Structures are given as structure tokens and as C-alpha cells.
Amino acid sequence: MKQQTIGIREIPRVDKWFVLSIQHLFAMFGATILVPLLTGLSPAVALVSSGLGTLAYIVITKGRIPAYLGSSFAFIMPIITAITIGGPEGAMIGSFFAGVLYGIVALIIKATGVQWLMKLLPPIVVGPVIMVIGLGLAGVAIDMAMNDPSTGTYSGIHLTVALVTLTLTILGSVFFKGFFGLIPILIGIVGGYTVAVFLGLVDFTVVREASWIQAPEFLVPFVTYTPSFSWQIFAIMVPVAMVTLSEHIGDQMVLSKIAEKNFIKKPGLHRSIFGDGIATVISSLLGGPPNTTYGENIGVIALTRVFSVFVIGGAAVLAIMFGFVGKVSALITTIPSAVMGGVSILLFGIIASNGLRMLIDNKIDVGKKRNLIIVSVILVIGIGGAFIQLTPEVEVAGMALATIIGIILNLVLPGRDPVKTTDEMFKDMSKEHKGDAA
Template sequence: MRTKQQQTVGIREKPRLDKWIILSIQHLFAMFGATILVPMLTELSPAVALVSSGLGTLAYILITKGRIPAYLGSSFAFIAPIIAGMSIGGPEGVMVGSFFAGLLYGIVAIIIRATGVNWLMRLLPPIVVGPVIMVIGLGLASVAINMAMIDPVSETYSGIHMTVSLFTLLLTIIASIFFKGFFGLIPILFGIVGGYIFAMYQGLVNFTPVKEASWIQVPDFIIPFVTYTPGFSWEIIFIMVPIAVVTLSEHIGDQMVLSKVAERNFIEKPGLHRSIFGDGIATIISSLLGGPPNTTYGENIGVVALTKVFSVFVISGAAVFAIAFGFIGKVSALITSIPTAVMGGVSILLFGIIASNGLRMLIDNNVDIGKKRNLIISSVILVIGIGGAFIQITDDVQLAGMALATIIGIVLNFILPGKDPVKSSREMFEEMSSEKKDSEIS
């Protein structure tokens, strides 16, 4: 029988300075690839995304009283809504939509503080959230394929771009399957770096902006009442805000996993209301700077699980490094020089994994798709979400795609008979803890 594995560094323990720096840089690498990928896919600034993720993480740690070692980075769930919002109101309109998505987090946090979390579990059961997550991934499939195949200059098929994409995809797959330990947690970063080097030898990389960039440079912040005057668009609100409902469920899942890893029930202490409020404030901070919405990162939870370093000081160090990187002009220019073919190759795997995670949620929660009720809910969500259905509310306002699929899924779950019983957060934590003990004994 094995003894319980002890924490290497406790949640509020401050490591020795040299160890602190190394551990923080490790977390920076874990979040880097995914955090810069979202703004690159949505035509936002990667430098601003780094700064906003760092500031958002520091705010999150402060709001949760320094009791949850979680890093927050760019949310993939908002990629499609941001792309759609950019075509309607540009980046300024997207920031307003992101701000209201953050406000929704705050409202939910207040309700949870007053009434508990079980109502949210009933509102967003796995049979609703799983298919919606699949829609997020599959709905982005065409974006990944176009980036992989199309020359952005000629806007036609390019064999060189396709070759670079497939090479990048292969490297990412190899890193995911064969790398162990910490390196197994950063396959995206490995694929981007390897694909970038290969693309450079194919003549797809332009180093001129990197050479011309300053070492210290202020990112292209988009600040309300400074760089633009905010305007209100119901259409962007309807596109972006409902997605927060999905990311709320993902947030709960991340907190459950982190609770299992740290053997502390973070849902109860410091409380899910604080965690969700911190996530919402991080997204609001990002919207006030011009970055994408933020969310807790599974990659960094993986680093915590692997290293058993739970220190919030280490997470805070990574946040400070991210902010510093955002102000290094050479780094920002280097990121923007990454060819679309490289990002397309990584995205093929990444978007597929998002869709597969939705399927995994159904499997892990023993959702019986053979049951007519569940089959109907999942089928309707998938077709409406991927098919691009919309409801025209006014001449200028639509409720479309993923947002519409989420709302219809929630409604179907409420009106169709034969609901499965919903477990409380305490029951879920105790069940996960017992599973961990069983695995340790075996």
C-alpha cells in the first residue's frame, strides 16, 4: 500500500528564489502556446492577451484569497463568437460583448453565494454541456482547415502551406503521445516552435518586423474612452454572453479536478462563488485592455498535478512573466510572424481535442445516449450549433449558432421528462477523492 503523496510546495508556501523563477517559467511555457493562439486566430493582439492573462490571474488569486493555484489564459470557447463579433462591430464591439460576459460571471457568483451551487448543476448537466463543447470544436473545423491549406496572400490553395501544416500537426501529435513529464504538457508550444522552424526553411517567415521592433514596446491596447468610445450591440451581446454559460460549466470541472489533485474542496473553501467571480473579473480586465476572455487553464492544472507544487506564489510569478513578455516588442513581433499554416496545423488537433472533450464529458458522467431523451437533446444541440441556425430577433439582431444551441439545449433539458439525478458538488468531490484513494491503494 502506497502512502499519500505529499505536496512539494504548499499553496501559501513561497519557494526559494531560484526555484521560484524556474517553476514560474514552467507554468509560463504551459500556458503560452494556447494563450497566444486565440488572439492570432481572432485578429487580436497576442501581446495584449499575455498582459491581460497575467493581470487576470493576479486578480483571480487576490479574489480567491490566495487559496486556489490556478492560472487563467485565453478561452477557446469564445473563438467563434469573437470572429463573428469582429465582422459586426470590430474589436471594440467584441470588447463590449466580452465585458458583459464577465458581468454574467459576477451575477452567477452572487447567486451562488446566496443560494448555493446545485441550481447551476441542474441548469448545466453533462447532457447539455458535452454536446455544446463538441459544437465549439467542430464549429471551428473549417477555420483550422482554411488556415492549413490557403495562402493568405493569394487566398488560393497552397501545397507549401499544406505541407507546413501537416508537418506541424505531426510534431504536435508526437509531442502529445511520446513526450513524458512536463514536456508532455506543452505539445502545442513544441508544435508551434518546430513548425515555425520548418516554415522558415520553406520561405514563409518574414523576419523584417522582428528586426524593426523595439525591445520595449507598449502593446496595442484597446481601452474604452481612451482609444474608442464604447457602443452597445444587442447582436454581439447575444453572440458572446451565452457562451459564458458553457465556460461556467468548464470552470466547475476545472475546480473539481484541481480539488482532487490538491485534496482540498475548493468548491466549498474559498467557495465556487469566489472562483467564478475571480474568473469574471479576469475577463472584464481583459475586455478593458483589448484581450480575449479568460478562463482557468487545464494545461497549468496539469503542471500542478505533475510537480505537486501548489504555491500561488509560483502561479503569480508566471503571471508577472506573462505581463513582462507582453511589453517586449521583439517577442510580440516574433509571435505575429508565425505563419497561418503553422497555426492551422496546431488548430486541427486542438479543435478536434475540444470536440473530443465534449464526448469525454458524456462518457465520464455515464450519460446514456441510447436513452431517447438524451439522444434528442444531444442531436438537436449538435445540428443547430454546427449547422449555423439562427433566430432573427430584429433587423440587426440574431441569436445564432452556439448561443442558440446552448439555450435550446437548456430548455429541452427542462421540459423533457426522465431527468437523471444531479449530484451535489460535495458528492462529486467525495466520489473523486474515493476514486483517487482506490487508485493509490491499487
């Protein structure tokens, strides 16, 4: 068994604590600000809501799970669609109910166990849906990379910046080792931004005019706007939570493997899912995107063998403080869309590839007719933009429709594979971990 550098409940020395927390802040920073930049929300609010959500998560899980929560990529397209229908306020209402769904699922898991969720959302359904999330965003990435946002037409300069950003991100992912290998997104953004500055694509006026200390532009219900419920937005955003729930379980399994503790049992999956839901609710009440556990920060934990929730909490506090630094918030808004496009080409592709990896890791035989049918139907319905018009105001479309149909197909088609319990999954991962150590 590997020796832990700092245990889950240990408090590191102050100077070491600060440095370790900064590492986690850098690891989450690039992806967390990317989601609001792509959806039109405030990056500063995303940082604050991410920090508050993480602190709430730590409290709800009794300080036993060292996980950082940041902006969820799964909700990018639903948020963009929801904003088109009902503005940012409408997207926040949808996000709120997605968080509520997390809470309901957590209560059911507490009462009945998690096996029903594993049967409802097995890898044969979740894998293709994750692929839909990534591939469905491909057009967004290419548009940002190739086109001048002011004219909507092709721009060689913007494409150059995007390709430089993409190249630096790839190089950082492949060749950088240690901590720097965990922040390729941030490296790509900084490098692409630098090139964009030299090519005249960056205007620093907003940075010069911004105050050092400045409150983010929060969207608070009954304070900055009066919320109104929309069944259409509900149908677009809430079903996505079912997919991210499966991802959440996967993250908990990986983190359990790294820490060599079964977090699914103690403090319990119901607590971690409930914490994720509360974090998303907090974010929705402030104007930020839904939150989810971050693989980047799990990577930092695996690298450093520092499991302290106090380090994670320190990163959360730093994220909140960053959100109130007006100069930093203004600087983030000056990042050209071409830079975001360059990073997104890789990120959205990785999301799709992770869906494929889920099928491979779980040894899903796509040569089997039922599996081939499920994967094929989910992909075409999700990416093709199919929808069902329930009423003149309500439609179930895209990823939500693909998920629902995938669940139905998996339940009704004969030859369903037995679903492993979380205990069996944890044992399998533990065996792999011991094999790797040997």
C-alpha cells in the same frame, strides 16, 4: 496521501521560484497566444491581460486556489463573429458583459448555492455544446492549414507546414514525458515555425524594426475608442459564458482532487467564478480575449506537486513582462497561418472530444431517447449555423442558440436524471483518486 512538494501558501527559494514559474509560462504560452492569433487580436495584449487576470484571481480567491487563467477557446468563434459585426471594439464590449454575467452568477451562488446551475447546465447539455465549439471551428483550422492567406487558394507548401506542425504536436502529446509532455502545443508551434522559416514563409522585417521595450496595442474604452452597445454582439457572446461556467466547475473539481482540498467549499465556488469574471472584465478593458482557468497549468501542478500560488503569481508577472517585450510580440506575429492551422486541427478536435468525454465520464446513456434527442438537436443547430432573427439588428445564432434550446429540452423532456451535488461529485473523485493511489 501524497506529500506536497510546496504548499499553497509556501514561498519557494528564489531560484526555484523562477524556474517553476517559467514552467507555467511555457505551459500556457502556446494556447494563450493562439486565441488572439486566430481572432485577429493582439497576442501581447493577451499575455498582459492573462497575467493581470491571474493576479486578480489569486487576490479574489484569497490566495487559496493555484490556478492560472489564459485565453478561452470557447470564445474564438463568437469573437470572430463579433469583430465582423462591430470590429475588435465590439468584441470587447461583448467580452465585458460575459465577465459581468460571471459576476452575477457568483453573487447568486453565494446567496443560494450552486445546485441550480448544475440543474440548468448538466453534462447532457454542456457536453454537446462543447462538441459544437470544437467542430464549429473545424473549417477555420482546415482553411488556415490548406490555403495561402494572401490568395485564399490551395497551397501545397502551407499544407506541408501544417502537417509537420500537426505531426510534431501529436508526437509531443503521445511520446514526450514529464514537463515536455505538457507543452506539446508550444513544441508543435516551434517545430512548424522552424520548417516555415526554411520554406520561406516567414518575414523577419517586423522583428528587426520592433523595439525591445514596447507597449502593446491596448484597446481601452473612452481612451482608444468610444464604446457602443450592440444587442447582436451581446446575444452572440454572453450565452457562451454559461458554457464556460460549467467548464470552470469541472476545472475546480479536478484541481480539488489533485490538491486533495475542496476548493468548491473553501474559498468557495462563488469566489473562483467571480475571479474568473473579473479576469475577463480586465481583459476586455485592455483588448484581450476572455480568460478561463487552464488545464495545461493544472497538468503542471499535478506533475510537479507544487501548489504554491506564489509560483502561479510569478508566471503571471512573467507573462505581463513578456507582453511588453516588442521583439517577442513581433516574433509572434510572424508565425504563419499554416502553423496555427496545423495546431488547431488537433486542438479543435480535442475540444470536441472533451465534450464527448464529458458525456462518457458522467455515464450519460445516449441510447435513452431524451438524451439522444438533446444531443442531436444541439449538434445540428450549433454546427449547422441555425439562427433566430429577433429584430433586423439582433439574432441568436450558433452556439448560443444551441445552448438555449438544449437547456429548454433538458428541462421539459420527461425522464431527467438526478443531478449530483458538488459534494457528491467531490466524494466520487476522491474515491477514484484513492483507488488510483492504491
